[in-house]
Structure formats: structure tokens, C-alpha cells
Amino acid sequence: MQRIPISTGAPYEVLVGQQLLEQAGTLIEHVVSFQKAVIVTDDKVAPLYLEKVLASFSDQYHIEVFVLPNGESSKCESELFRLFSFLCEKGLTRTDLLIALGGGVVGDLCGFAASCYLRGIPFVQIPTTLLAQVDSSVGGKTAIDLPQGKNLVGTFYQPKLVLCDTDTLNTLEPADFAGGMAEVIKYACIADRALFDTLHEPLSDERLVHIISRCIEIKAQVVAVDEHDTGLRMVLNFGHTIGHAVEKYHHYTDYTHGEAVAIGMVKILTLAAAAGYCPASFADEVEALCKLHHLPTVCDVPEEELFAVCGLDKKNAGDTIRIILLKTIGEASIVPMKHDRFRDFLKGN
Ligand code: GLY
Numbered sequence: 001m002q003r004i005p006i007s008t009g010a011p012y013e014v015l016v017g018q019q020l021l022e023q024a025g026t027l028i029e030h031v032v033s034f035q036k037a038v039i040v041t042d043d044k045v046a047p048l049y050l051e052k053v054l055a056s057f058s059d060q061y062h063i064e065v066f067v068l069p070n071g072e073s074s075k076c077e078s079e080l081f082r083l084f085s086f087l088c089e090k091g092l093t094r095t096d097l098l099i100a101l102g103g104g105v106v107g108d109l110c111g112f113a114a115s116c117y118l119r120g121i122p123f124v125q126i127p128t129t130l131l132a133q134v135d136s137s138v139g140g141k142t143a144i145d146l147p148q149g150k151n152l153v154g155t156f157y158q159p160k161l162v163l164c165d166t167d168t169l170n171t172l173e174p175a176d177f178a179g180g181m182a183e184v185i186k187y188a189c190i191a192d193r194a195l196f197d198t199l200h201e202p203l204s205d206e207r208l209v210h211i212i213s214r215c216i217e218i219k220a221q222v223v224a225v226d227e228h229d230t231g232l233r234m235v236l237n238f239g240h241t242i243g244h245a246v247e248k249y250h251h252y253t254d255y256t257h258g259e260a261v262a263i264g265m266v267k268i269l270t271l272a273a274a275a276g277y278c279p280a281s282f283a284d285e286v287e288a289l290c291k292l293h294h295l296p297t298v299c300d301v302p303e304e305e306l307f308a309v310c311g312l313d314k315k316n317a318g319d320t321i322r323i324i325l326l327k328t329i330g331e332a333s334i335v336p337m338k339h340d341r342f343r344d345f346l347k348g349n
Contacts, residue, residue, distance in 0.1 A: 020165035025057035044070035103129035111142030115157035130180020179258025193330030239265030245309035262295035
């Protein structure tokens with residue numbers, strides 16, 4: 001098992017390894033004291049893993065379960081308030097605990113609820129998707145969606161512990177595993193050439209533990225410097241500016257988030273090469289690796305749509321957008337661009 005310390009205002013550890021669900025109760029009891037806990041999960045994950053997690057707690061704890069319908073549409077106000085009502089009904093107090101067991105939707109909503117209920121109660125993340133293990137469960141971003149857009153209401157609120165059991169990845173749909181690999185490729189691109197090279201080799205259980213741990217270490221380094229996303233943390237969004245435009249253009253249905261990020265990484269590097277910011281080989285190398293991991297790489301979003309959506313990107317400040325490019329594969333750079341320049345950039349100039 002790997003232990004990765006996260007040095008945020010409230011520090012904690014991420015544990016990565018196999019058969020962690022079976023030890024969840026014991027591992028959690030070591031870092032948080034509580035009487036009652038509510039496990040928040042969804043109706044796809046519960047039949048697979050809930051029993052194992054429940055069985056890992058000793059009888060002295062009172063554990064309740066709250067089940068969301070699987071899918072992004074659950075990351076909403078009505079499910080959040082249904083959870084708040086459940087917590088009141090079960091009499092959860094500030095010395096109790098929430099546990100998120102599932103993918104990014106479960107983790108984001110449960111974390112947001114934990115940050116608001118009684119002005120904050122402890123929570124633990126048990127992410128069961130590759131994307132949640134390498135990205136959303138670590139670093140304390142929580143949110144729900146609004147009808148106007150994704151992640152529009154949220155908080156920074158760190159968990160007490162994150163348990164990444166790589167055995168849970170065995171039941172992922174191939175497209176969901178590939179989507180997680182897109183985020184892994186992103187980490188390699190922005191911070192670790194050796195990891196990028198490793199990703200060309202076949203995956204084994206041991207290699208997967210190493211890869212996930214390395215991604216979390218990279219995120220930990222960034223988050224330790226910029227917990228509240230005011231500067232450096234935006235490098236974690238490499239490929240995401242165009243990726244968000246791809247997701248939106250395809251109505252969040254044709255591509256998973258990770259698949260859209262793969263398209264976004266290749267497109268931004270292709271544009272950067274055309275505009276002379278980097279050699280064309282960067283886009284070629286990233287495209288080849290994405291294809292190796294069964295990820296799409298062709299961007300069919302019209303330039304005007306890209307400009308419109310990117311103009312709303314959170315990395316905008318006034319008339320300037322900050323785009324994430326690569327100095328080399330393994331090192332990111334943040335490039336500020338006026339909107340007029342960005343329009344030309346999208347034209348390949
Ligand atoms: N997912 C990007 C971040 O946590 O900042």
C-alpha cells in the first residue's frame with residue numbers, strides 16, 4: 001500500500017493499494033473518531049462494494065446508507081437536500097462522519113454536503129473510478145451542478161482520508177477506465193516525462209498502483225502550493241478548456257469527461273504547434289498515447305463554438321484567457337492570451 005501525504009491547511013493522507021475496501025473501517029477508525037457514519041453511494045456502486053465496506057466496521061459503530069441514482073444528474077440541489085434531510089432524520093452531529101463511496105458525482109456531492117451540514121462535518125473519500133482516484137477525490141474541490149452549468153456551486157473542503165482501492169477498477173466500463181487514463185496522461189504531460197513513457201507499457205495491478213500514486217503525488221505538490229485554485233492549480237486543467245467545449249457541444253452525452261479531455265489535449269497542442277508555441281511532435285506523441293489507451297483525439301467543434309465556450313472558462317480574467325501549454329512533455333506552462341489573440345490562435349495562427 002502507498003501512502004501519499006496531502007499538505008493542505010488540514011493535512012491528510014491518500015492510501016493507494018489493493019483490498020483496501022476490506023480494511024476501510026479499521027483504516028478510517030485510525031484517523032477519525034466518530035459514533036455514527038452515513039455512507040453516501042449510488043445504485044451502481046452499492047451492489048458491487050457496499051457490503052464489503054459495511055463488513056469492515058466493527059459493531060461499535062452505527063452505519064447508515066444513503067443511495068443516489070447513478071449519474072451526473074444526481075449532482076443536483078434536490079439530491080443534496082434529500083441528503084440533508086436524511087442526515088437530520090438520522091441525527092448526525094458534528095462528531096459523526098460522512099463517507100463517499102463511488103465516483104466523482106458521489107464524492108463531489110457528499111463532500112459538498114459535508115462542508116455545509118452543521119457548518120461542516122468530517123468526511124472520507126472512497127473513490128471507485130480511476131478518474132475519481134487520480135483527480136476528483138484529492139484536493140478538496142466539492143460541488144453540485146446548477147441547470148446553468150456544471151460545478152457552479154461548491155466549496156474547498158478537504159477529506160480526512162482518501163482510500164483508493166485499485167481492485168474497484170476491475171468493474172469499470174472500458175470507456176470509463178479510458179476516461180480515467182486521459183487524466184493520467186494529463187499528469188504525465190504536465191509533470192512527469194518518465195510517467196509518460198511508462199504509460200506505453202502494459203498495465204499490471206502493481207503498475208496501476210504505482211501510476212495512480214504518482215498522479216496523486218503530482219496533484220499533492222500542486223495543491224500544497226495553491227489549495228484554493230488562484231494560480232498554479234490551473235495547470236491541472238491542461239486539455240480541459242477545449243475539453244469542456246467538446247463536452248458541451250456534444251450535450252454531455254457522446255463523450256465522457258476524460259474522453260473530452262483527451263480531445264482537448266491533442267487539439268490545444270496542435271493549435272500551439274501551428275502558432276509556433278511548441279513543436280508538432282508534442283501533439284503527435286500525446287495523440288499516439290491517447291490512441292493506445294482507446295481515447296478519441298479528433299475535435300469536431302467549430303471554432304466559433306470553441307471561442308464562445310472557452311470565453312466562459314474559469315481561467316479567464318477580464319479580457320485575458322490563460323491557456324495551459326507544455327514547455328516539454330513533462331512540464332506545463334501557463335500562457336496568458338488576450339481574447340483577440342486567442343481567436344487567432346483557434347484559427348491556427
Ligand atoms: N480537477 C482539477 C483540480 O482539482 O483542481
